[in-house]
Amino acid sequence: DAGVTQSPTHLIKTRGQQVTLRCSPKSGHDTVSWYQQALGQGPQFIFQYYEEEERQRGNFPDRFSGHQFPNYSSELNVNALLLGDSALYLCASSSDFSGEEETQYFGPGTRLLVL
Amino acid sequence: AQSVTQPDIHITVSEGASLELRCNYSYGATPYLFWYVQSPGQGLQLLLKYFSGDTLVQGIKGFEAEFKRSQSSFNLRKPSVHWSDAAEYFCAVVPNFGNEKLTFGTGTRLTIIP
Numbered sequence: 576d577a578g579v580t581q582s583p584t585h586l587i588k589t590r591g592q593q594v595t596l597r598c599s600p601k602s603g604h605d606t607v608s609w610y611q612q613a614l615g616q617g618p619q620f621i622f623q624y625y626e627e628e629e630r631q632r633g634n635f636p637d638r639f640s641g642h643q644f645p646n647y648s649s650e651l652n653v654n655a656l657l658l659g660d661s662a663l664y665l666c667a668s669s670s671d672f673s674g675e676e677e678t679q680y681f682g683p684g685t686r687l688l689v690l
Numbered sequence: 691a692q693s694v695t696q697p698d699i700h701i702t703v704s705e706g707a708s709l710e711l712r713c714n715y716s717y718g719a720t721p722y723l724f725w726y727v728q729s730p731g732q733g734l735q736l737l738l739k740y741f742s743g744d745t746l747v748q749g750i751k752g753f754e755a756e757f758k759r760s761q762s763s764f765n766l767r768k769p770s771v772h773w774s775d776a777a778e779y780f781c782a783v784v785p786n787f788g789n790e791k792l793t794f795g796t797g798t799r800l801t802i803i804p
Contacts (some may be wrong), residue, residue, distance in 0.1 A: 577731075617780055617794030618734070631791050635719065665733055669790055675786045677741070677784045679792060681734040 577602055579668050579682035585687045588656050596651040596685045600668030605632075608651040608679060609641060612663040624649050625671070655686075661689045692717050695781050696795035704803050705773055711766040711798050713781030721783040724792070725755055725765040728778045735778075740764060751775070776802045 610618035624643035665680035738749025
């Protein structure tokens with residue numbers, strides 16, 4: 576049973592560029608959440624997608640956007656990159672119908688470095 | 691404001707010794723509670739969770755946690771640590787049913803000495 580997968584594993588961008596990160600949820604899961612983890616910090620919630628719609632959003636600017644596809648996979652897009660966007664970006668999946676609705680399973684993350 | 695506090699930034703224990711990592715939360719009602727572990731450069735692995743019922747929950751890798759409503763705490767314990775337990779540990783909460791936004795503490799880094 577494949578867990579949550581993310582790509583790429585590492586990424587280097589320069590300020591002002593745009594980046595797209597990808598996530599495939601665990602088999603059977605239909606909900607994808609994205610988190611940003613700065614160095615030495617706990618993960619911070621960016622947003623959550625369910626049924627191809629953004630269901631919740633954390634305190635992140637509109638430069639952060641996302642998408643969910645019919646197969647439940649998801650993308651996180653960040654425009655106009657800032658140095659402060661350098662972080663580990665974590666994707667988590669869960670299911671509203673699995674019997675453990677509030678349990679999120681995390682992928683390995685994408686390490687983004689903005690120069 | 692709702693929050694999760696992990697008072698210990700860094701803990702060092704000897705291999706074979708017991709371990710307790712502290713977590714306190716501040717919410718209007720009892721949230722759902724989780725402990726995750728993160729090895730260097732890795733994602734988060736779920737250790738255990740508490741939704742309701744028995745306040746002592748068992749998890750993977752020999753970990754357990756006890757929910758104490760009166761203290762708003764959910765401390766993680768292990769009777770005998772192994773060198774492979776060295777990692778960052780995060781306590782997290784979901785405030786109410788239907789809201790899956792996880793709020794994390796700042797983490798506790800565990801170092802194991804031989």
